[in-house]
């Protein structure tokens with residue numbers, strides 16, 4: 191799997207580059223096509239970072255990631 195740094199992930203926040211990426215448990219997912227992550231924002235949460243610790247605030251489980259293909263690993 192490809193590896194990306196925090197800095198590379200941070201640029202994919204829906205503002206600075208066209209791609210929208212989020213990381214969960216060290217795995218990076220491309221959510222660019224998700225209507226729910228438009229402009230990098232999902233409720234009060236922003237893309238471009240590892241959101242592992244924030245999943246506890248969500249009304250859903252990590253199963254929301256199942257439909258996304260992992261694109262890389264956060265190092």
Ligand code: HEM
Pocket residue numbers: 212214221223224225226227232233234235241242244245246247248249250254255257
């Ligand atoms: C206040 C916090 C949050 C709320 C209210 C919220 C709400 C929702 C809702 C209603 C959906 C669509 C229905 C469903 O699958 O249950 C969804 C999908 C999703 N959520 Fe959240 N969520 C929150 C936080 C988070 C966090 C912190 C993450 C990442 C760790 C996350 C990642 C996702 C993903 C990847 C999807 C799937 C998007 C898609 O299918 O296009 N959510 N969320």
